[in-house]
Amino acid sequence: MGDVDQSRRTFLKSLVIIAGASMVIGMLRGLEVIVPPSVGISSFPLLQLVDENGNPIKASDVPINGQKLAMFNYPLNNEPNYLLNLGNDSNQPVEIPATSVSIPATGQSYTFPGGVGPNKSIVAYSALCEHLGCAYPELTFYPPGVKTPTFNGPMDKVIHCSCHGSTYDPYKGAAVITGPTTKPLPAVQLKWDPDTDYLYAVTMIGPTIYGHTDDLSGGSPISGNSTTVKLMSNPALG
């Protein structure tokens, strides 16, 4: 075989490689097909809290000290929250003051606005543990007098997760009491209408809800202007 022939052959081979690389690179883009279109909403909706029949929940209806656990989804359908009417040892509502909550993971902090309702005792927190996402019934509120073992010894009046032992203080914006979690539970900012005694969810405060890149995406939107509150038995009470 002549020299010309061989060099032309090598040249053509390199052209094949260039065209092949163009083809592969051009089509590799297509792998984006595996990325699902994102589902979610663009801003926090104002949702009224209603019962399973669609009737508005009144602040005075919220069970004291989690005798029953009131749960509702907000802002998306797969983002459950606990609605708690916090009280003292004799089951009288107590005012939950605004407080600064720190995020150990980042060292930053944010302001928790405090409770709402006639006694300023009603709060709502994400029902997904910020450590590894355990939910009801593992993550629950331990009412006054019902103690759970924690890394700080037996404690009551805490939200505690039995999966890995994270403990939060619902009286102080669900701040971290013990790890392994390094983030407080996100709080739902509630609004109370004193004229009607109705409750509304307004926005989320604090860290991003567990399992979401942001609170408003990664789940289906809640349809309508209200979100349903379900009453569940509290596993802490056995």
Added chain:
Amino acid sequence: MGMSRKSIGDWFAETFHLKDIPFMGVPTYMFSIEYWLGGIASAALFWQALTGLLMLLYYQPSDAYDSTMAIIHAVPFGSVLLSSHLYGAYIMILAVYIHGLHVYFKGAYKKPRQFQWVLGVLMFAMVMITSFVGYSMTGDVLGTDAVDVGKGILASIHLSVLTPIFFGNGTELDLFTRLLGWHIILVTLVVLLFALHFYLAEQNGFMPDLKEAKYKAPAVLRKDDARIKPWWPRNFIFMIGIVTLTWGIILMLPSILALPQIVDKVPILFSPYPGPSPASPQASLVPAYPPWFFLFMYKMADMPFPLAVDVSMGALIPLVVLIVVPFIDRNEELHPLDRPFLTALFITGLTWLIELSIWGAGQPGVPVKPIWLLLVIIPPFIISFGGIYLLHLMWRSIKPKVINADPGDKTTASNVAEDKVDKLLSALSIIVTAVAVIILLLSFSLNPITDGPLIGLSWSALLLLFSADVFIYFRYELK
């Protein structure tokens, strides 16, 4: 030769032991499309598996129509995926038809390849059913009709007992869950049968040029034939060219039809996307149509016979005939004009198939009067049998001359002319490569959701241009 002199190709071949691949190489004359028709069908099958598996990430039997439309409108590159899956099936069916015709007319179903042929016919039937199921999965108005027709066909041949097995217990969710399940089960069976078909093709040896075999079965290319060169790299390179060519065509057709300037003018028979939902007002404007490859069956149902007779004549009897052909036609004659009866029968059947398909497209659902039927059925029968027997007699008289004719030295083109062709092709290859790079760069400006047709066209162009480069280079592998 030191390590540094080793080319990428050699490194690749050594790392993956490509020289040890036990596939059979072929003589140079077999690097021609007529010996690669099965390869085209296989390439289409591969494309179908690839795109189908990706769509499994999105298809929801609980929401068949809307999830299908979401693939087109919301998933990045989704419209390319769905429309090329449809046209991949079309190209595969066409390729299977042509492959089957080629095998039939060359008598390649004869000894020792009888079972290979039977497998081919079975795969053909299964591919048709798989396509029927896939087409129904969209849940559009035509797919919904297709399911109802399927139930009717089962009932007509007294197999209603199979209706819940194929179409579920009557709930929509069970219907689409089963359609998805059957689609995957059937295609898995096709892949398994294909593996056996391919294995038999390798072991039985390829069908050589008929003239070389003196038109006598068993015609087998001997494995020790001196003209055979190893599978690597010649067959590999040619295969890559065939696969990218096939994929390029599969992407090109629906992408052209889906262009916004064109898509509304495309007849529903060739639409790259599903039709309207049966619940939408537009559904009433859509004439009931099967996919084009079932038009013949659609017209059969217009015949003045009970449905069971239509189904038997249109599908069951032809299939049985195809399956038994190698066991009835056992003589050693390979030339189509040496077996005039089967050749004429096949041409008649093929003509009927084409006639019925065109008729079905033009007059869907119009009942057929017996006299029309006779006018359509009888002339092709007389013409092909008369014509083939006439050709048979003429062939007989010249056959000895043809067979014994000295092939003679093929006058090879002079070196000067060949050099000119080489130079022209090299220049072409440079242009092809440059265009590929330009298209690659342009393609990055396209939006994967809204520019689906243009993305499809750009990928099609990249595949076809690469394929062209491969075939140009391949000439040097043959030298």
